[in-house]
Structure formats: C-alpha cells, structure tokens
Amino acid sequence: xxxxxxxxxxxxxxxxxxxxxxxxxxxxxxxxxxxxxxxxxxxxxxxxxxxxxxxxxxxxxxxxxxxxxxxxxxxxxxxxxxxxxxxxxxxxxxxxxxxxxxxxxxxxxxxxxxxxxxxxxxxxxxxxxxxxxxxxxxxxxxxxxxxxxxxxxxxxxxxxxxxxxxxxxxxxxxxxxxxxxxxxxxxxxxxxxxxxxxxxxxxxxxxxxxxxxxxxxxxxxxxxxxxxxxxxxxxxxxxxxxxxxxxxxxxxxxxxxxxxxxxxxxxxxxxxxxxxxxxxxxxxxxxxxxxxxxxxxxxxxxxxxxxxxxxxxxxxxxxx
Ligand SMILES: Cc1ncc(C[n+]2csc(CCOP(=O)(O)OP(=O)(O)O)c2C)c(N)n1
Numbered sequence: 001x002x003x004x005x006x007x008x009x010x011x012x013x014x015x016x017x018x019x020x021x022x023x024x025x026x027x028x029x030x031x032x033x034x035x036x037x038x039x040x041x042x043x044x045x046x047x048x049x050x051x052x053x054x055x056x057x058x059x060x061x062x063x064x065x066x067x068x069x070x071x072x073x074x075x076x077x078x079x080x081x082x083x084x085x086x087x088x089x090x091x092x093x094x095x096x097x098x099x100x101x102x103x104x105x106x107x108x109x110x111x112x113x114x115x116x117x118x119x120x121x122x123x124x125x126x127x128x129x130x131x132x133x134x135x136x137x138x139x140x141x142x143x144x145x146x147x148x149x150x151x152x153x154x155x156x157x158x159x160x161x162x163x164x165x166x167x168x169x170x171x172x173x174x175x176x177x178x179x180x181x182x183x184x185x186x187x188x189x190x191x192x193x194x195x196x197x198x199x200x201x202x203x204x205x206x207x208x209x210x211x212x213x214x215x216x217x218x219x220x221x222x223x224x225x226x227x228x229x230x231x232x233x234x235x236x237x238x239x240x241x242x243x244x245x246x247x248x249x250x251x252x253x254x255x256x257x258x259x260x261x262x263x264x265x266x267x268x269x270x271x272x273x274x275x276x277x278x279x280x281x282x283x284x285x286x287x288x289x290x291x292x293x294x295x296x297x298x299x300x301x302x303x304x305x306x307x308x309x310x311x312x313x314x315x316x317x318x319x320x
Contacts, residue, residue, distance in 0.1 A: 049211030061117030144175025
C-alpha cells in the first residue's frame, strides 16, 4: 500500500498540473499563447502516477498533450511556459512552442507527430540496456497513436531485446472526434501486448493509486532487466481536443458525467476523508503552487521573442 507521504506527493503533482493548465486556459483566451493548445485536464493521475517513480536520466517521450508529462517529470514550469508562449527563454528558444517542448535537463521529448515516439523510445532503451545503467525509457501516447503500425514494431523489438521500456497508452476515448469503439478491435490494447510476449495491464486512469501501483510494477520490471510493459490506462479528457474545440462529437451529458468523477477533486476528497490532507494544508499547497505559477507567468512575460537568426540553430540537435 502506498504510504501517506507518497499519496500527498502524488496529489500535489496532479493538482500542480491542474492549476498550471487552468492558468493556461486564461492565458490562451488573453492571446498570450500562439496556435492551438491541447490540455491534459482529467488525465493528471497518469503522468503523476508514473513519473513519480522515474529519475532524471530516464527518458520520457510525449505528445501534443505534454504539459502533464513535463511537469510531473520535473521540468521547470517557467521554462515550459516561456516555450508555450514562443519566447526566447523557453526550453527551446520558443521554436518548439506548446506542442514540441524538449526539456533536456530532465530528458522529456514531446512532439506533435502522433506516434512519433515509438522509434525513439526503442532506440534510447537499447542504449540504456547496453550501458547497463538501470535507466529506462517511457512513451506516453494516445489511443489514436495506438493503432499505428509502429507500436507493433516497437513491441516486437522491445520483446526481442528485452528492453527497459514503458509504453503508456492513455485511452481518453477519442482521437480528436473518433471514438475508441470505432477505431479499436477487441479484445483491446493491453491484450495485444501479450501477443508480443511483453507484460500488458489495463488500469483505471481515474484511480491515482491504481496508476501509481501499476507504474511501480512496470518500472520495477524495466529496471530489473525483465523487459517492457504496455499499460493501457483508461481516462477521459475533460476539455476539448484543443481549446476552442466545439465538441460536437460528444454529448453534454457525457461530459457532465465524467466531470462528476474529476480525479483531482475526487482524490483531494479521499485524502481529506482519510485524514491525510486538512483544509489548511490543502490551502497552503494551493498557495505554494499558485505562487510558482505567477512567477512562471512573470518569467514568460519578461522573456523577449527569439531573434530571427535563431531559426537555423539546433537544427541537427539540441544545445544544452
Ligand atoms: C502523424 C500524424 N497524423 C495526424 C496528426 C493530426 N492529429 C493531431 S492530434 C490527433 C489525434 C491524436 O489522438 P490520440 O493519439 O488519441 O491522442 P489525444 O489527442 O487523445 O491525446 C491527430 C490525428 C498528427 N499530428 N500527426
């Protein structure tokens, strides 16, 4: 059973992602964020419950919906936000923007190519295995990406070479507007892992403790040289595919039903009921997080936009 301190850490990570993205909604509406933004609201237990077990040298690959993975893995909030703003002081000098944040200090690599991480996660895991350093590589991807052929190439090599890989499928039911029911053949995705001889588990992503425990098992397997795991984690995004999405493909009743189960609010309530998080402690936590967010906003706003010359920098690699 997960000890009380870890439960608070897990909740704090989820709550921090939630507060950060609630601020992003406001900043996007105010015009500070160029292009589209894709929020992680509702999916926080997954990034938090898995990344809590990771160390800095472990690699994380992520998607267009990366804020949660970045923050949970330890990326600097101010540099993430400056990048999202397209500013010079961002992780990638503002050239990646919201969808392509690469935080080399904590080894998080996000990109907007759906399924773009399947090749790299195999490559970094092979390097880690050869270096025998006990590190691992994880890829968080969506149900849309999960039906791409490259997942099956990745599972084949991961199994053949017994690589230290975590494949974390976040099934939020929709790839933009396409429901998993009409894109994914039965018996579902975790079952497919078994066909490749790697571990596969199906987890409720609205249960943070269940995600934490499954993450722990998968990390343990990878670090001990026992190979890869595919975690099929069911979840629901509580915002549209992107901000401004009219969401005509799902009913208001469906969204309302999931909002009632909001995992951040539900976990806070459980912790309070179990006497692990008092109202005062919760308020202090909120204050601390909101101060960090305000500092990140100040940093991002103070940062200049990049000079045009920078367009040709880092083209063949990322400078630290
Ligand atoms: C290779 C590729 N094809 C199509 C797109 C356009 N696109 C962006 S997000 C998305 C849906 C992804 O769905 P899913 O993998 O379930 O992730 P989610 O958005 O639900 O987090 C698509 C098709 C893309 N970015 N890259």
